[in-house]
Amino acid sequence: MSLTVTDLSYSYGAKTALSQVSFAVPEGRFAALLGPNGAGKSTLYGLLTGLFSAPSGQIRVAGHDLARNPRAALAVMGVVFQQPTLDLDLSVRQNLRYFAALHGLSGRDRDRRIDAALDRLAMRARAGEKARDLNGGHRRRTEIARALLHDPRVLLLDEPTVGLDAAARSAITDHVHALARDTGLTVLWATHLTDEVLPGDHLVLLHQGRVLASGTASALHGTTPLRDWFLSRTAVPA
Amino acid sequence: MSLRPWLIAFRAITAREALRFVHQRERFLAALVRPLVWLLVFAAGFRAALGLSIIPPYQTYITYETYIIPGLCGMILLFNGMQSSLSLVYDREMGSMRLLLTAPLPRWFLLFSKLCGASFISILQVLAFLAVAAAFGIVLPLWGYVAVLPALLIGGLMLGALGLALSSFIKQLENFAGVMNFVIFPMFFLSSALYPLWKMAESSPLLRDICAVNPFTHVVELIRFALYLQLNLAALGWVLLTALVFMALALWGYDPARGLVRRKG
Structure with missing residues (x-):
């Protein structure tokens, strides 16, 4: 297991944000952390x-205890x-260089990694552009390329498609799925949008600070469309 | 353990501060104009009202303009220390502070590197100010311009650490104006920046005592003595001590277990 969370609880004062959260993401899998707004994803x-x-x-994380x-x-x-x-x-x-330095990378090794990561996200042609001049989708791609520079074992993305248009959203979702498939990278992708989850993905359903379900997406929702399954499981009684 | 990653990260963090500064020319101008207004307008008007006696490190009678030079250097450090902490609050909201804090290096080192970057910038601004002051005829001993560098660094780090500590306790940008009023102005006016402590004592011994414990007074005195190639040990000790206290407070404020960095959403 590349990412294991065991019995994690957290509260802001009296308000419980996470309650005994446990789940594990197998190595090289794309795991979607699916939950409505306020489920505790950002916490x-x-x-x-x-x-x-x-x-x-x-x-x-990859065997290392974070605490x-x-x-x-x-x-x-x-x-x-x-x-x-x-x-x-x-x-x-320049943005990528700054991040590489935070991870102790410099010189030719750094430049080679930057080129490779930019190629991977099809951003090489824009390497010299100012971040201010990029659209939202390309900014996100830059941030994903940056997160890959130090060859991580686990990639965490917190609602990375927020604020993007449909085309950019699906392009980025596809990119990251391909990363997990091609490179064996373990991915945890937080979202509240069911169309970003593929049937073969690992799925963790988070609702009101608790894990309601965890397993392969298609096995969890069966023949019910994922969207309906998600809505029925997270319905709050009026 | 290799030191190389630490050095690479240190260089990148300080360089980022410097680059940011290059991109904010207005900030540089503001930092230069502010003390110059004090020097050329306030001091000129105030000169007649205030008689100065000969006190160390001065060996002759000095003009009021000469007296307030170290205080105005301190003012640059003070404003920059607070402004860089303002940028920290902004950074935190924008997420780049998160990026910094997820680097695989100890948190104290990451924050210290940021402080150093801000202090280097302050030193450049002070040197620019001193150059303009010299152009207006307020010239200091030549080696004083070199000797003052370590004093500026230590003072800058101390005031930056204060700003960092404050930033960890401020949740939102809006609260920052209050900090300006309640930190910058009292620290500046209740110090030896504008009038010597003995002058203050003539009107109120209590005010004098407050000034004497104000760490900013000691930054100003450290700079004042350094400009005349003297070391004010008491001021140095006081500044170092408060720097440690503020740094410890800042680290406590940014401690993950205390979670002040946390923001919902």
Whole structure:
């Protein structure tokens, strides 16, 4: 298992955000963390990236315990945040260089990795453009390319398609599915949109801070369309 | 363990601060104009009202303009320290702080690198200010321009650490105007930047005592003595001590278990 979350609980004061969350993503799989707004997805991502820590529960990333050995866990983790994190005054390449340096990469090795990641996301031609001049889809692609620079084992994306138009959304969803399929990268993709989930994906259903279901998507929803299954499982009694 | 990744990251974080500064020319101009207005307008008017006696490190009577030069250097450091913490609050909302904090290096080192970057920028601004002041005839001992560099670095780090600590306790940008009013102005006016402490004591011993514990006073005095090639040990000790306290506070504020970085949504 590449990413294991065990009994994770978290609350903001009296308000419980996550309650005994447990799930595991097998190596090389695309896992969709599906949940409506307010399900606790962003809180979970805050915990997964070590931005803040939970008083109870455990997170293991490629075998590294995030609480005990945060630097080893962060070193094998690529993150695409929900908030935009590009420096708009810098070019695509400069943004990637800055991130590479944060991971201790420099020189020719760094440049080779940057070119490879940009190729992978079909962004090489735009390497010299300022981030400010890119559209939303290309900014997201830049952020995904950036998250791949240090060859992470696990890629975490927090609602990466928010604010994108339909074409850019489906292009990015396809790109990341292909990454998991072709390179054996483990992906955790948070979303509230069921059309971003493919039948073969691993699916974790999060609702009101609890994991309601976890397994292969097609096995979970069976013959019911995923959208209907999702709505029926997360329906809040009026 | 290799030091190389640390050095690479340090260089990148400081360079990013510098680049950001290059992209904000208005900020540079504002930082330069502010102390110059004080020097050329305020000081000129105030000179007649205030008689200065000879106090260390000065060996002769000095003009009021000469007296407030170190205080105005300190003002640049103070404004920059607070402004870079403003940018931290902004960074946090924009997510680039998240990016920084997920780098596989200790958090204290990442935050310290950011502080160093901001301090380097402050030093450049102070040097630009001193150059303009020299053009207006306020010339200091030549080696003073070199000796002041470490004083500026330490003072910049201390005030940056204060800003960092404040930024970890401020949830939103809107609250920042209050910090400007309640931190920058009291720190600046209740210090030896504009008037020497003995002058302050003439009107109120209590005010003098407040000024004497204000860490900003010690930054100003450290700079003042360094400009005249002297070391004010008491000021140095005081600045280092407060720098450590503020840095510890900042680290506590950014501690993941305390979770002040967390924001819902």
